[in-house]
Amino acid sequence: MNLKQARPSRARRMCPDLAERLSHRLDPPPKTGRSLVLGRCLTVGAAVIFLTLVLLASVLLQAILYPWFLGTISDVKTNAQVLESRVDNISALSSEVKRNRGGVEAAGVQVQMVNASLDHMRSQIRRLETGVKEANARIQTLTSSWEAADKLNAQIPGLQRDLDKASALNAKVQGLQGSLENISKLLKQQNDILQAASQGWKYFRGNFYYFSRISKTWYSAEQFCMSRNSHLTSVTSESEQEFLYKMAGGLLYWIGLTKAGSEGDWYWVDDTPFNKVQSARFWIPGEPNNTGNNEHCANIKQSSLRSWNDASCDNTFLFICKRPYIPSEP
Numbered sequence: 001m002n003l004k005q006a007r008p009s010r011a012r013r014m015c016p017d018l019a020e021r022l023s024h025r026l027d028p029p030p031k032t033g034r035s036l037v038l039g040r041c042l043t044v045g046a047a048v049i050f051l052t053l054v055l056l057a058s059v060l061l062q063a064i065l066y067p068w069f070l071g072t073i074s075d076v077k078t079n080a081q082v083l084e085s086r087v088d089n090i091s092a093l094s095s096e097v098k099r100n101r102g103g104v105e106a107a108g109v110q111v112q113m114v115n116a117s118l119d120h121m122r123s124q125i126r127r128l129e130t131g132v133k134e135a136n137a138r139i140q141t142l143t144s145s146w147e148a149a150d151k152l153n154a155q156i157p158g159l160q161r162d163l164d165k166a167s168a169l170n171a172k173v174q175g176l177q178g179s180l181e182n183i184s185k186l187l188k189q190q191n192d193i194l195q196a197a198s199q200g201w202k203y204f205r206g207n208f209y210y211f212s213r214i215s216k217t218w219y220s221a222e223q224f225c226m227s228r229n230s231h232l233t234s235v236t237s238e239s240e241q242e243f244l245y246k247m248a249g250g251l252l253y254w255i256g257l258t259k260a261g262s263e264g265d266w267y268w269v270d271d272t273p274f275n276k277v278q279s280a281r282f283w284i285p286g287e288p289n290n291t292g293n294n295e296h297c298a299n300i301k302q303s304s305l306r307s308w309n310d311a312s313c314d315n316t317f318l319f320i321c322k323r324p325y326i327p328s329e330p
């Protein structure tokens with residue numbers, strides 16, 4: 001209904017006759033040749049108008065859109081160039097990446113090796129730290145030991161003094177011990193002398209002498225002395241000679257001096273070497289005279305340094321035995 005209403009008003013403004021005729025057409029038109037031409041006129045006019053409007057619109061659109069299209073196309077070209085350059089850059093980067101991939105892999109291997117080395121170094125550092133701790137502990141121990149050594153070192157002078165005192169005391173003790181041993185020896189010797197004295201022996205300078213109370217021939221007297229582990233006495237010094245003649249008291253005593261055969265040399269029966277020169281002072285002046293060529297044994301006849309006389313060995317006299325003093329075992 002609206003379209004039907006709008007079309008007549010519009011046609012009336014543009015073509016009154018046409019509108020008039022159109023209104024008549026809306027009504028049941030009379031079917032004539034004139035109306036047919038009019039309809040064709042209206043159709044052509046409308047087509048012309050429509051084409052004109054389209055042409056105008058096209059021109060207008062071209063006038064407006066052509067610069068925009070040109071700008072857009074330029075932008076697209078620019079963007080395409082940019083994209084092309086970026087694609088080139090990307091290609092270059094891709095090849096660069098490919099080239100660097102091997103280096104990156106090698107670098108990764110090196111990084112792994114470096115990490116392994118770092119782990120090894122960390123373990124070594126831990127071991128070193130442990131070693132340092134142990135060394136510190138040992139240093140503390142040594143320090144304490146050193147302090148103890150210092151204390152001991154400070155005590156050394158006192159110990160040295162004590163040691164010197166001890167050494168002096170030790171020397172005194174050794175001296176006392178020596179003296180004690182000497183005293184012990186003297187006591188032992190005294191005991192031996194007393195024991196020998198109880199059996200009639202006299203002690204003089206390392207020897208025991210027995211002055212008999214009975215008379216025997218020289219040989220019998222020697223036999224008696226040998227039975228007492230001794231011999232008729234020898235005389236080897238002036239002091240011994242003095243001891244003997246004083247003990248003899250002027251009585252006659254055989255001594256151990258005899259001759260080897262009737263014309264032999266004098267000798268001591270206890271094998272002491274006979275010194276003829278040194279012994280010459282002990283003979284009584286004029287002796288030995290070998291009276292009757294039978295005096296082969298000697299005796300002490302006078303109470304003086306010159307007391308010896310040669311006599312017949314078969315005479316009987318008192319006699320003197322002699323044995324060296326040998327300390328008995330303790």
Ligand SMILES: [Ca+2]
Pocket residue numbers: 287288289290291295309310311
């Ligand atoms: Ca004589």
